[in-house]
Amino acid sequence: MDILKVLENRYSTKQFDQSKKLDKGQLQVIEQLLQKSPSSTNIQPWHFLITTTDEGKKRVAKGAQDFYAFNESKILNASAVIVFATQIDPTRMHLEDVLNQEASDGRFIQAETKEQTRAVRELFANMHKLDHKDYQHWAEKQVYLNLGQFLLGVATLGLDAIAMEGVNLKVIDEEFSLRDKGFTTSVVVAVGYHEKHDFNKNLPKSRLPITKVIEYVDGE
Numbered sequence: 001m002d003i004l005k006v007l008e009n010r011y012s013t014k015q016f017d018q019s020k021k022l023d024k025g026q027l028q029v030i031e032q033l034l035q036k037s038p039s040s041t042n043i044q045p046w047h048f049l050i051t052t053t054d055e056g057k058k059r060v061a062k063g064a065q066d067f068y069a070f071n072e073s074k075i076l077n078a079s080a081v082i083v084f085a086t087q088i089d090p091t092r093m094h095l096e097d098v099l100n101q102e103a104s105d106g107r108f109i110q111a112e113t114k115e116q117t118r119a120v121r122e123l124f125a126n127m128h129k130l131d132h133k134d135y136q137h138w139a140e141k142q143v144y145l146n147l148g149q150f151l152l153g154v155a156t157l158g159l160d161a162i163a164m165e166g167v168n169l170k171v172i173d174e175e176f177s178l179r180d181k182g183f184t185t186s187v188v189v190a191v192g193y194h195e196k197h198d199f200n201k202n203l204p205k206s207r208l209p210i211t212k213v214i215e216y217v218d219g220e
């Protein structure tokens with residue numbers, strides 16, 4: 001696979017072909033992309049809702065009405081829609097779940113490593129929660145890292161996608177009782193195949209020049 005070609009070809013799809021579905025294998029890779037993203041201290045402060053049904057998409061599209069109506073058809077016509085939700089609070093149970101998972105995955109060769117890992121993760125989680133008072137902001141950075149990996153990952157599968165911040169986050173939270181589960185919506189991603197008249201497909205990619213955004217530095 002040529003990563004440069006993938007980077008060039010991926011684009012934000014504005015019109016999806018609603019007749020195309022994802023197969024089980026593609027959905028399984030999508031699950032893996034979401035699950036395997038790195039996050040600071042491996043805290044994994046996220047939850048994902050995936051829908052491939054018309055009914056499920058309609059529920060997500062309740063968050064794309066009125067001011068956000070420009071995103072409605074993308075949600076309704078895509079093959080799969082994923083709600084990326086961020087953890088509101090680093091609960092003790094979540095921290096234990098992560099630690100126990102690492103233990104059962106064989107991460108702790110020496111017994112004391114488990115306690116060290118617990119201490120480091122709690123230190124960072126509590127620092128953000130209590131000292132900086134920005135746990136949710138920090139957690140959302142991890143979710144956006146997952147998002148970046150996800151957008152590139154689905155492009156490697158030959159799928160089209162678009163990330164959408166233009167949704168009513170509160171409406172989606174309420175529709176799926178996300179806050180009751182300890183999460184809040186950050187961004188919605190639609191995945192599928194572009195419709196052949198999608199105006200955005202053939203527009204040239206536009207980015208600021210490398211010479212403007214990247215600077216090599218040395219010891220001088």
Ligand SMILES: Cc1cc2nc3c(=O)[nH]c(=O)nc-3n(C[C@H](O)[C@H](O)[C@H](O)COP(=O)(O)O)c2cc1C
Pocket residue numbers: 010011012013014071162163164165166167187205
């Ligand atoms: C976090 C994020 C949120 C975005 N939200 C929307 C959105 O709500 N609606 C939309 O049409 N495009 C949305 N976009 C698409 C961007 O406008 C697009 O990524 C950018 O213009 C670069 O173009 P490209 O993705 O085609 O390379 C979003 C992109 C990102 C990364």
